[in-house]
Amino acid sequence: MSLLKKNKLVFIFTVVALLAIGVGYGYQYMFMSPKKVVEITPEFTADADEFNNLMDENLPSWIGKVVQISGKATQVTQDGILLNGSIYCQFENSQDIQSITKNQIIVIKGKLVGFDELLMETKLNQCIIIQ
Amino acid sequence: MTTNKILIVLCFLLSLQLQAQKYYTRSGSTQFEGSEKAFEPIAAINTSTTVILDTRNGNIVSQVFMAGFQFKNALMQEHFNENYMDSYQYPKATFKGNLDGFSMANLNTNNTFDLNGVLAIKGLEKYIQTSVTVQQQDNRMFVSGVFFVSPEDFDITIPSIVRDKIAKQIQINIDYELIEKK
Numbered sequence: 001m002s003l004l005k006k007n008k009l010v011f012i013f014t015v016v017a018l019l020a021i022g023v024g025y026g027y028q029y030m031f032m033s034p035k036k037v038v039e040i041t042p043e044f045t046a047d048a049d050e051f052n053n054l055m056d057e058n059l060p061s062w063i064g065k066v067v068q069i070s071g072k073a074t075q076v077t078q079d080g081i082l083l084n085g086s087i088y089c090q091f092e093n094s095q096d097i098q099s100i101t102k103n104q105i106i107v108i109k110g111k112l113v114g115f116d117e118l119l120m121e122t123k124l125n126q127c128i129i130i131q
Numbered sequence: 132m133t134t135n136k137i138l139i140v141l142c143f144l145l146s147l148q149l150q151a152q153k154y155y156t157r158s159g160s161t162q163f164e165g166s167e168k169a170f171e172p173i174a175a176i177n178t179s180t181t182v183i184l185d186t187r188n189g190n191i192v193s194q195v196f197m198a199g200f201q202f203k204n205a206l207m208q209e210h211f212n213e214n215y216m217d218s219y220q221y222p223k224a225t226f227k228g229n230l231d232g233f234s235m236a237n238l239n240t241n242n243t244f245d246l247n248g249v250l251a252i253k254g255l256e257k258y259i260q261t262s263v264t265v266q267q268q269d270n271r272m273f274v275s276g277v278f279f280v281s282p283e284d285f286d287i288t289i290p291s292i293v294r295d296k297i298a299k300q301i302q303i304n305i306d307y308e309l310i311e312k313k
Binding site for chain 1: 155156158179181196199203205219
């Protein structure tokens, strides 16, 4: 009898503990912030020109994906840089731009958001400098 | 004779080129907010909006990518892209419109303009009428304003379970700093 009672107590305690853990994880899942680019492994690593060809083939599949691209910084502006004249990259930390000089060869990782038909450029967001 | 004609055409094209006064940005800020009181905030910001303003006639075009909207909450961002906006099928929203009576020369005396145009989201178009302010400082033009849209207008269905948490009218704030396009 007492053994059963003890077991029951243990059982209840275990259930409550598991529930608490579950709720804890659930809560974390509900309220976590979006992953940073730095935490995500790039789905694709390539040269800027090579990448443009791929984009022409199937753009929708690249939207929202993190990619790593190497190229030449053909234009450096206050808000971002242009790689090979066709890929516009904005940075996670805007101070990063100051370390880039025009015509420098650079490798960046960023999130692809789409192809801008007004300016005919591919846009990357939250970029970080890899090399 | 023919070379002369070609020269004339060339000169004409060149003069057009010189006249084209365009201001643009690639990193304009577009924000929306659709929170109801007492619930967690439903808001996101996109800082890579492309905007082009033709200062001769006040025509304005802009484009914003859905995947570029950043939320504080990962789950909300995922739902926004996958369930509400279908960002893979409809990656962008576009706006084409005109600043009524825009004149670059009179910006000092008048910098509030009616903006009329068509906003396209998810392949559906909606006529928008609002007022924006345009300010010029050095070689930059600052365009800012607020307007409201309703999710229903763009066929965005909100599940009943969250219907009370999302405002019927979503507030959109625009804040663009344009530079001269060369």
